[in-house]
Amino acid sequence: MSTTVARAKHLYGAHPLHLLSLLASFALVGYAISLLGVHSLWNDRVWWQSIIVWFLGAIVLHDLVLFPFYALADRSLGAGWRAVTGRAPEANLSVSPRNYLRVPVMASGLLLLMFFPGIIRQGSASYLRATGLTQQPFLGRWLLLTGTFFAVSAIAYGAATLRERRRVDGPMTDPDGPSSEEEPASEHLGTDEGGMTW
Amino acid sequence: MEGSDASPEDGRDEEGPSQPVAAPGPTGSQPSDDVAPDGVAVDATPSDDPTHIDAKPVGDDQFGFPDRLWRSVAAHRPPGLPTTRAFRSPLRGPWLTSVFGFLLLISLPLVALTGLLDYIAYGPRLHQSIPGNVGFLHLPFFNWPTRPAWLFQVTEGLHVSLGLILVPVVLAKLWSVMPKLFTWPPLRSVAELLERLSLVMIVGGIVFEMATGILNIQYDYLFGFNFYTAHYFGAWVFMTGFVVHVALKFPTMVRSLRSRSLRRELRTPLSETEPEALDVDGLVPTDPAPPTLSRRGALALVGGGSLLVAVLTVGQSIGGVAREAALLIPRGRSYGDGPNDFQVNKTATAASIDPSTTGSSWRLSLSGGPGEVMLDRATLMRMHQHTADLPIACVEGWSTTQRWTGVRLADLADLAGVPRPAKAHVQSLEGGGGFSEAWLQQNQVLDPDALLALCVNGVDLSPDHGFPARVIVPALPGVHCTKWVRSIEFVR
Numbered sequence: 001m002s003t004t005v006a007r008a009k010h011l012y013g014a015h016p017l018h019l020l021s022l023l024a025s026f027a028l029v030g031y032a033i034s035l036l037g038v039h040s041l042w043n044d045r046v047w048w049q050s051i052i053v054w055f056l057g058a059i060v061l062h063d064l065v066l067f068p069f070y071a072l073a074d075r076s077l078g079a080g081w082r083a084v085t086g087r088a089p090e091a092n093l094s095v096s097p098r099n100y101l102r103v104p105v106m107a108s109g110l111l112l113l114m115f116f117p118g119i120i121r122q123g124s125a126s127y128l129r130a131t132g133l134t135q136q137p138f139l140g141r142w143l144l145l146t147g148t149f150f151a152v153s154a155i156a157y158g159a160a161t162l163r164e165r166r167r168v169d170g171p172m173t174d175p176d177g178p179s180s181e182e183e184p185a186s187e188h189l190g191t192d193e194g195g196m197t198w
Numbered sequence: 199m200e201g202s203d204a205s206p207e208d209g210r211d212e213e214g215p216s217q218p219v220a221a222p223g224p225t226g227s228q229p230s231d232d233v234a235p236d237g238v239a240v241d242a243t244p245s246d247d248p249t250h251i252d253a254k255p256v257g258d259d260q261f262g263f264p265d266r267l268w269r270s271v272a273a274h275r276p277p278g279l280p281t282t283r284a285f286r287s288p289l290r291g292p293w294l295t296s297v298f299g300f301l302l303l304i305s306l307p308l309v310a311l312t313g314l315l316d317y318i319a320y321g322p323r324l325h326q327s328i329p330g331n332v333g334f335l336h337l338p339f340f341n342w343p344t345r346p347a348w349l350f351q352v353t354e355g356l357h358v359s360l361g362l363i364l365v366p367v368v369l370a371k372l373w374s375v376m377p378k379l380f381t382w383p384p385l386r387s388v389a390e391l392l393e394r395l396s397l398v399m400i401v402g403g404i405v406f407e408m409a410t411g412i413l414n415i416q417y418d419y420l421f422g423f424n425f426y427t428a429h430y431f432g433a434w435v436f437m438t439g440f441v442v443h444v445a446l447k448f449p450t451m452v453r454s455l456r457s458r459s460l461r462r463e464l465r466t467p468l469s470e471t472e473p474e475a476l477d478v479d480g481l482v483p484t485d486p487a488p489p490t491l492s493r494r495g496a497l498a499l500v501g502g503g504s505l506l507v508a509v510l511t512v513g514q515s516i517g518g519v520a521r522e523a524a525l526l527i528p529r530g531r532s533y534g535d536g537p538n539d540f541q542v543n544k545t546a547t548a549a550s551i552d553p554s555t556t557g558s559s560w561r562l563s564l565s566g567g568p569g570e571v572m573l574d575r576a577t578l579m580r581m582h583q584h585t586a587d588l589p590i591a592c593v594e595g596w597s598t599t600q601r602w603t604g605v606r607l608a609d610l611a612d613l614a615g616v617p618r619p620a621k622a623h624v625q626s627l628e629g630g631g632g633f634s635e636a637w638l639q640q641n642q643v644l645d646p647d648a649l650l651a652l653c654v655n656g657v658d659l660s661p662d663h664g665f666p667a668r669v670i671v672p673a674l675p676g677v678h679c680t681k682w683v684r685s686i687e688f689v690r
Contacts, residue, residue, distance in 0.1 A: 010262065010263075011262055011263040012262055012263070012387060012388050012389050013262035013386060013387020013388055013389030013390055014387070014389035014390075014393075018389055018392075018393075018446065019388075019389065019392070021442050021445055021446070022392040022393065022395075022396055022442060023392075024442075025396055025399070025438045025439065025441070025442040026392075026395070026396075028434075028438045029399060029434075029435050029438050029439075031333065031334075031335075032335060032431050032434045032435055032438070033431070035329075035331060035332060035333045035335065035431070036329070036427065036431045040423075040427070043422060043423065046422055049421060049422025049423060050423070051423050051428050051431075051432075054406055054409070054410070054421055054423075054428070055402045055403075055406045055432065055435075056398075056402060058401075058402050058405035058406045058409055059398065059401050059402045059405065061405075062372060062401070062405050063372075063376070063379055063401075067372070067373065067376055090490075096490070098490055099490065099491060099495070103499065103502075106499070106503070107502075107503070107506055110365070110366060110503055110506070110507070111506075111510070111526060114362070114365060114412055114507065114526075115416065115526040115527065117413060117416040117417075117418035117420075118416055118526060118527070118528070119526070122418050122420065123413075123416065123417055123418030123419060123420065126417045126418070126419055127416070127417045127418070127528065128545075128548075129417075129544065129545065129547075129548035130417045130528070130542075130543060130544055130545075130548070131417070131528050131531070131541070131542055131543075131545075132542045132545040132547075132662055133528075133531055133533075137531075138526055141525045141526060142526060145525065145526075
């Protein structure tokens with residue numbers, strides 16, 4: 001590597017190509033904004049209906065609201081379980097219920113995140129104008145789907161627990177049983193609609 | 199909400215629920231702003247690797263110019279910022295991030311391409327694409343063909359469906375790199391500053407595009423601004439960030455994908471799931487929690503999320519029985535079993551169509567030739583009728599194929615005295631508002647299946663479907679298939 005590139009790397013922190021490609025990308029974004037018109041980024045009357053607010057707000061909402069929310073929710077699943085039972089979900093049950101709770105919650109949450117306008121009947125006027133219908137069915141449908149996710153997960157969990165119990169009991173009646181070849185039940189693939197229960 | 203959060207800090211019996219997230223781990227002597235501990239083998243890229251143009255920390259004590267600024271930033275860690283040790287998922291690492299990255303690398307260009315094609319479907323040469331002035335930011339313009347008739351149905355359907363299906367993958371990808379948001383110091387050089395700025399384009403871009411798109415297909419215009427304009431320019435910002443991100447990270451992605459075998463990961467159960475080797479980017483936790491999900495489980499979870507979204511949405515585009523599975527979106531709804539019971543786009547009431555103007559007093563005006571021709575509906579019904587099965591497809595990604603009957607636009611052009619018009623201007627009874635008029639290209643007027651439809655499925659059009667007459671043209675976006683037609687001007 002030439003000393004010039006090495007010096008540039010030392011001062012700038014990366015290869016000069018890095019700088020060139022980033023500057024090119026900023027110029028292109030600047031061009032896009034100039035076509036849109038800088039004034040169009042901002043809405044004087046309703047500030048939160050501005051393009052720039054939505055663009056930057058998208059990052060804030062994802063990184064500082066949605067992510068912390070679901071990470072904390074997941075963390076409190078274990079913590080809450082411990083608070084109530086005094087043990088981790090893994091500790092006192094033959095099969096951890098953790099993923100059997102996570103999967104339906106995630107599936108239901110994903111649907112709420114994506115399809116909340118219909119579920120909470122937001123934008124009902126424009127919906128009616130466009131379709132001639134109301135958003136009446138969506139809340140019920142989402143609740144039914146959510147119930148289905150939990151029901152399927154419960155069945156899968158019951159089956160996994162039974163399998164695990166048989167596996168543990170198995171060797172006592174049949175010392176040459178296949179238990180060592182089986183996968184742990186908590187890893188068994190279930191196929192509910194919300195994905196796979198592993 | 200997806201994102202397979204096998205999350206930070208779980209399954210630790212020895213820690214109470216109130217334990218702060220930054221609790222010192224077993225090696226409690228480490229500084230709180232932890233970085234990869236000394237003596238741990240870090241999968242570092244040699245900084246003199248000529249293929250490596252990525253801005254990457256080469257060590258804790260190496261700063262670019264101006265050195266003092268970056269050191270001072272490093273010394274002023276905001277109180278309360280989660281340390282990298284708060285991120286404890288043993289699944290995070292360059293391999294997993296690269297798997298999600300690779301999936302997006304092959305799929306997002308298809309979403310972008312179909313979106314750009316749909317801009318052309320709206321007819322930029324006829325000045326009816328939105329936004330109007332896009333400078334050089336467009337695919338080469340061409341006249342949108344009328345064949346295959348399902349062309350717009352497929353491009354728009356793919357654009358919307360794939361965009362929806364990728365939501366779980368995008369959330370998972372963002373989850374997997376989240377520790378980088380909280381690393382301190384955030385910057386050690388100008389290179390890192392610029393690279394972080396470029397991430398605003400890609401992260402802001404993808405979330406903005408998905409949020410506006412998802413709201414738009416549900417007719418929830420919460421954002422207030424013009425959807426087309428914002429979604430189009432937002433896409434260019436995203437695509438710019440995407441291209442530069444791929445250019446900078448492609449070598450890292452390839453190297454990371456090679457660091458583990460996918461086949462082996464798919465055979466590794468939870469009990470054998472181990473964290474990846476520590477990486478320079480700090481994705482792999484220095485103090486991992488015991489795994490609660492295998493890596494294959496995480497992939498299945500994300501894939502399952504995408505599958506769920508697919509099952510619940512593709513029906514709006516492909517129709518048939520699949521439409522009944524589109525339970526949570528507007529275009530999965532049934533209108534009934536009658537000939538006019540299919541998806542309505544803008545009701546007659548919403549378009550302020552006065553029923554008295556569509557009755558026996560209605561006349562179709564044809565102009566552009568030697569003189570204006572006025573036709574009533576009975577006369578139109580006596581003309582040669584042509585029937586065609588054509589889809590009507592909309593920007594929200596939905597479509598429905600119906601059997602339309604009416605007079606060929608080409609016959610009307612003949613009647614008007616302009617047998618080979620260069621273009622045609624169709625106007626609706628709808629007073630003003632978006633899409634109350636549309637321009638058609640020559641091929642869209644002369645296609646043998648391009649109709650001024652009077653009937654659908656053997657009966658008169660219903661008011662909501664455009665009675666007394668509507669345009670239907672193969673592969674033309676639904677909003678340009680003007681309803682409640684008042685006049686057609688053929689331009690030579």
